[in-house]
Amino acid sequence: LLEWKGPDQVRHFGEGLPTGSPLIGTFGLGNNRVEVTDVAATSEGKVWVVNRHLLPGSSGLFILDPATTTWQVIPWVPHLQELERVALDDNGYAWVTVSRKTDPSGTGPAIGIYAVDPAITQSNPPRLFTSATGLPDNQIYELAKDRRGYMWAATIKGVAVFSDPSGPFLSPAGFTLPVVRRGEGTGFPALFSEAVRTLAVDGADRKWFGTDNGLWLFSPDADEALMHFTTANSPLPSNRIVDVKVNDKTGEVWVATDAGVVAYRGSATVTEGEPHCTAVFPNPVRPDFQGTVGISGLANNALVKITDVAGHLVYATTATGGTVAWNLTMPDGQRVRSGIYLVLSSDADGKNGCVSKVAVLSK
Known part of the structure; x- marks a missing residue:
C-alpha cells in the first residue's frame, strides 16, 4: 500500500513495515509479495484496505487511520483472507467481494459478497450474500453505491441491487434483480445473459454497465436500457469493457477496454455544495453549430425552463444531476430563431433559483 501526497511525499506499507502494519504476504508470512486489491476512504479520512493472501485464519481486511498510523483488523471469518473489491455504504458499512476463484488451483467455487460492520459485535458479524x-x-466483478445509497453488484450473470433502507444486518432482505420494464429486454432481469465486469453511477443516478459486448447506459432503477455503445456505433476500440468511471464535475465517462481507453461526453454532473448560477456552453451559439447546448452548475435534479425574452416557453425539463442538454429546438421541433434566451432554474422546492442568458444566432 502506498500513500502518495506528491513527489517525495510517499509512505509505503508492507508486511510488518512500518512496525505495526498487519499486511500479510500473498503466500503467508515472510515473503515480499503483498497484494492490496482495493481501497476505499471514509468521510473521516480512514482507509479500508483489502489485502488478498492465502493464509487461512488470518484476516485480509483492515482499516488504516493515516493520521495516527494505527490499524484496525477486522476479525477473520471464512474467506476473509481472499477478498477482492470494497465499497462503502451510507451507514459506514463495507461491502467486500470474495475473489471469484478461491483456492491456489483456481478451481474453487465462487463465494459472494460480505457486508461488514467496523464495530463487529456478536449481533452483527459479517453477513455473507x-x-x-x-x-x-x-x-x-464490482460493487458501487448509487445516489440513493443502494448497493449494486456487477456479476457474471447480470446485475443485482440491495435497497433495503434498514441495512444488511437488521433485516433478512437480500439482493434483488432489476427487471426491464421498457424497451429492449422487457420482462427479463437487466443484462441477465451478460458478464457485467464493471459499473459506475453518474450524476443523474443512471447506471453504466461494462460487458464483453459493449457499454450500456441504464435508467436509475436499471429498468430501461437508454443507450448501448459498441464498436459498430461508437469510437470504442473494443467491445470488451474492463472498467468505467464517471467524472461527476464534467459528466465525462471514461471507458477502459482491452484495446485502449476512450472518453464519452456525458450529460449528467453532480453539483457539490451550494449551486451557483449556471454556466452555458457554447455561448453565444453560432449559426453553424449543430450540437446541443450544455447547461451546468444547476441544483442537482433541478427544474429548468427556457424562455425567450418575451416570456414564451421554449423548453422545459428536469436536470440529469446538475446538467441539462438543450438541442436548440422549440416544442414543434423547429430550431429557435436568433435572439436572447433565458434559462430559469430552481431545485425541487423552488429554492436556489437562477437566471442565465444564452445568445443564439441562426441562419
Missing part, C-alpha cells in the same frame, strides 16, 4: 440471498451468481 450469495445466490441464495438474491444474487444472480456468486462471481462478483
Whole structure:
C-alpha cells in the first residue's frame, strides 16, 4: 500500500513495515509479495484496505487511520483472507467481494459478497450474500453505491441491487434483480445473459454497465436500457469493457477496454455544495453549430425552463444531476430563431433559483 501526497511525499506499507502494519504476504508470512486489491476512504479520512493472501485464519481486511498510523483488523471469518473489491455504504458499512476463484488451483467455487460492520459485535458479524440471498451468481466483478445509497453488484450473470433502507444486518432482505420494464429486454432481469465486469453511477443516478459486448447506459432503477455503445456505433476500440468511471464535475465517462481507453461526453454532473448560477456552453451559439447546448452548475435534479425574452416557453425539463442538454429546438421541433434566451432554474422546492442568458444566432 502506498500513500502518495506528491513527489517525495510517499509512505509505503508492507508486511510488518512500518512496525505495526498487519499486511500479510500473498503466500503467508515472510515473503515480499503483498497484494492490496482495493481501497476505499471514509468521510473521516480512514482507509479500508483489502489485502488478498492465502493464509487461512488470518484476516485480509483492515482499516488504516493515516493520521495516527494505527490499524484496525477486522476479525477473520471464512474467506476473509481472499477478498477482492470494497465499497462503502451510507451507514459506514463495507461491502467486500470474495475473489471469484478461491483456492491456489483456481478451481474453487465462487463465494459472494460480505457486508461488514467496523464495530463487529456478536449481533452483527459479517453477513455473507450469495445466490441464495438474491444474487444472480456468486462471481462478483464490482460493487458501487448509487445516489440513493443502494448497493449494486456487477456479476457474471447480470446485475443485482440491495435497497433495503434498514441495512444488511437488521433485516433478512437480500439482493434483488432489476427487471426491464421498457424497451429492449422487457420482462427479463437487466443484462441477465451478460458478464457485467464493471459499473459506475453518474450524476443523474443512471447506471453504466461494462460487458464483453459493449457499454450500456441504464435508467436509475436499471429498468430501461437508454443507450448501448459498441464498436459498430461508437469510437470504442473494443467491445470488451474492463472498467468505467464517471467524472461527476464534467459528466465525462471514461471507458477502459482491452484495446485502449476512450472518453464519452456525458450529460449528467453532480453539483457539490451550494449551486451557483449556471454556466452555458457554447455561448453565444453560432449559426453553424449543430450540437446541443450544455447547461451546468444547476441544483442537482433541478427544474429548468427556457424562455425567450418575451416570456414564451421554449423548453422545459428536469436536470440529469446538475446538467441539462438543450438541442436548440422549440416544442414543434423547429430550431429557435436568433435572439436572447433565458434559462430559469430552481431545485425541487423552488429554492436556489437562477437566471442565465444564452445568445443564439441562426441562419
